[in-house]
Amino acid sequence: MRSIFIACLGLIAAFTVSRAAESPALPPHPRLLATSADFDRIRESVTHDGPLKDAFVILSETVEREYYAPLLTRQLIGRRMLDTSRNAVRRILNGALLYRITGDKKWAARAEQEMLSVAAFSDWNPSHFLDTAEAATAVAIGYDWLYDVLSPESRTVLRHALVEQALKPGDSDQLGWRKGLNNWRQVCEAGLTLAALAVAEEEPELAARTIARARRNVPPIFETYAPDGAYVEGPMYWEYGSTFHVLLIEALRTATGSSAVLGSDPAFLQSASVVNILTGPSGDFFNYGDCILRRSYLPVMYWFARETRSPGIAAREHLKIGKPGVDYSAHPEKAPLTSRFFALSLLWMPAGPAATPVATPESWKTEGANPMAIFRRGDGRNSLYAGIKGGRARISHGHQDAGSFILELGGVRWTTDLGMPSYNTVEQAGISLFGKDRWKVFALNASSHSVPLIDDLDPDENATATLQAFSAGEQSALINLTPLYASQAKKLTRELRIDSADTVIIRDRLTGATTGAHYRFSWMTKASVETNPTGATLRMNGKTLRLVFSSDAAFKVFDEDASHPPADYDAPQPGLRRIGVVFTVTKPEHTLSVTARLVDQP
Template sequence: MNARNLFVSSLLALCLSFTLAIAQTDHLQSVPAPGSHPRLLLPARDEAAIRQVVGTDQTWGKVHKAMLTECDALLNTPPVERIQIGRRLLDKSREALRRLFLLSYAWRMTRQDTYRQRAEKEMLAIAAFSDWNPSHFLDVAEMTMAVAIGYDWLYNDLSPQSRATIKEAILKKGIEPSLDPKNNSWLKASHNWNQVCNAGMTFGALAIYEDEPVLAKQIINRAIDTIVLSMGDYGPDGAYPEGYGYWGYGTSFNVMFISAMEKAYGQDFGLSKQPGFLQTAAYMENMTGPSGRSFNYSDAGTGSELQPAMFWFANKTNNPSLLWIERERLQTNEGKSFVKNRLLPAIMVWNGGLSLDKITAPQALAWTGNGKNPLTLMRTSWTDPNAIFVGAKGGSPSVNHAHMDAGSFVMDANGVRWAMDFGMQDYNSLESKGVKIWDKGQNAQRWEVFRYGNAVHNTLTVNDGLQRVDGFAPIKRHGSSPDFMQTTIDLTDIYKGSLAEATRGIAIVKKAYVAVRDELKAGTTDATVRWTLLTPATVNILGPNRAELVKDGKKLLLQVQEPATITLQTWPTTPTHDYDAPNPGSVRVGFEVKLPANTSGNLTVLLIPEGKTTGNPAVVPPLRQWP
């Protein structure tokens, strides 16, 4: 060995020992080594069951056909190129994972050689990249998973030369960069980076296990030890702090990791028993309203999408009703609408041959989860498309990917999202203009981004100020009575220094309308409080305390029950900075009240959908009387 190679080997050994110092437990000591290829997610013995279900079940046949059709379209598409956008290569890694998962699935189900050849071409192109961008390690993690699946699923039919080239790329451009401390801060993270990166590295380790057994075992042991840090965020009830979009990211990769462990070792080393993890499926199921839109708090998109991981949860808990929303998506949408989901083939691994016709609606109409971002989700029906739905949250702006939205809510009725959330803005659109969106101090530039502040969420703004970053809003109590489903959120800490006390209650009353009641007390100085509703509807002010919202031919009445003397008004959603995203088709409606120092006041607003109630709604009682 020459001096240079000796130095490199010594450096890698040093990095490895440093990295693995936090992972002393040998979880794999007493378990057999994983079997022959293919060993990731889908052993050869399980292929027949998938072929049977796609041949006998219309819905699964539709999804299967859509995947093959997409693979046919990929045959003449050039491989991904190493084109970095800002600091990320992530869009290329994700496209690589989508393509290789689909093409490898198509090869295994049909044995049509065109699919294998196209997947091999993709892997060789990726293997030739200079690197997989370890400075933004999510890029490496997803690329490693992509190539690992292709390598493992096609292993027995790859040429020796291709096999060697691809294996070397997994090792040198995937796994070994994760040993360098400058690339692996995610090992100590409690958010989605931990889940995604540990999953990607483990897939790579399992794929090349027979060639690098010692290193592979160390990587897998490291993952089992450290992924529990991120899984701690599900406790105690399953509410995922980072919201809908990042549940679909972090949790799906967490499930990919656990599923790979189950298939390779026959166990998950106790990971699925982590507090709140299995319960998080109920959180996800309840996050989508009758409008088809999710409760998109924090950095989430505005829509919702098929979640293959939900099928793993349903099988694991033997609870098919968790799939009620997924059932509707699969049965009402065309198969081609799902093929952009890069984990779609996993749904065929996890569905267990379940007929969607056997899935029944959940029984509970309300769900509450505590944790870093506690929330309540409630609806009047699972089967009525015109049902009322409310998602309301407490929490803190300090949570990863959070906005200043403690006390905020969304609302559906008659198939319309009346109270909305903008959700995220594309990160690169902000980073490319120098906006420091990852600093979360009280005076950080992040809070100058229009969509991130409390002034454009369905919550309170006091003295034109921001919510407190280090504040926390817990759910004090909640109730699931069909005639008065409610949640009560203590916002006092969020507005500390501006208000002495602040409590918000949100209820669905008699399955007919929504009541929002705020009980406030000013501190030693006067406080001006703005109550805001962000809506995509057209707002017609009918009087000082009444406004009509119109959307898609439907109507909703906003009525301020107290205080008696207020003046409703609207505010535009036109951003103030050139880096802010435009917000067409939206408006804010609300009012302002002044609370003299050391005095108390109540704000009660009713949101009454057209056709849901007759007569005048009852006076909303004080929060202490809410059941």
């Protein structure tokens, strides 16, 4: 069987990848992501003080904490089984790795029970194939890492599940997710390839087709990282898609000897550094699009640090590992083990002391599908961090947020982007979240973002705002918003400029709008607000930000409660306010400036 698989894989590889990518023989288990030699290395490394040892102790504590938890059952939340599949990934990888390091079969037996429970599901919800891919990832890695202690009966059951629940449902070029350039392509092809590599001896032809398809289908995804690593779907979905992309790379390397072009794209390799740039001094993301605000622990950063020979890229993750021996039972939300892929940290993390963080640039831009600019002044949590973005609303996980800006200063995030809503809540209300109804959702539409509006009409969802000008030395960026408002104005631009270490200026220039039209500048915030005829004072966490508006038009300052969105399916947003100015167009060109300055007054 092994020779048949290699022959099939070699035949397909002859016209999909170079001969150098072929492997002369399929190695024994374990062969997915790590080999016996890798586990031996980790076993020795965790005996020495440092982040790797701390991660091992926390891994052990987590497995012990979940040891007596009920086995997973097939549970759907709306149309998704994703929570169940992700819990399976965490439990199975943690238990299997702990066995490989300690040799204690107790942990292997618990992971085996979890795998058999998942294998017994009626299906892995292939209608939402991410669920299938993550379940396949969990079972394939567990099967491979625990192969030597699984009973023959368990091996048969698990192989059958991987084939019937994942590989056969995924054995078609016509599946819808294969047509999109987004995280689905990475997640699903990786999960299927892991399954194929796990059972290749018994299903050589099916495995060879699956692997060849992944080698062929995944490289186009590099377009979403171009030109400089700013992933089109934002930093949260970067972590999702890129982690599975790395699983695909590593599994092909350890099982076949080569990942070919999958791990060599320059923009892809640069993308982890971009995620650090998109993280403010507070530790929060510039969370444009469907993205959570708080950056979590990102194990895949260790892989990128290793691949680029830049260990400081992952230094931030060391700080999030936490201290072993802490009892989190009273506050589980504070437990450092939040990623289902925490176990993989031990595969990619170097031994020894923590690395020194890599400095992020003071001025940075990208001109990819989501053009933006980021600026910093100073060091530490209280330093200035500001950014502005362009882009297009109708893009994968996009929002109507072109022209929106971000400001952190004095340790406070003064602007608010709501990020992603609850997909299930919105869908249960009958909303086509990724289709025609998308802009009915408050968190996604223009009314919840710090963007300009003319007569309160939505900007063109298919038009793109570009980065028209950028100066690293002057720390300024100009976004051309004209295409989004082409039916309402001849030209509209927004400039963000850093004036000093405590002052930011935002300047809008409107040309050729209809006389009598109403122009609205909005600033979304969760700070407390006091307005005056020419500005506003924002207060949060003992800090004060003073906004001063100026314009050649007569304007009115407004302060609106935005905490209760209009639809029942929209989540309440406690403390959210929409402040800004509105004016009536009276001449061919108007300019509006907003100066934001951190002040000493409480």
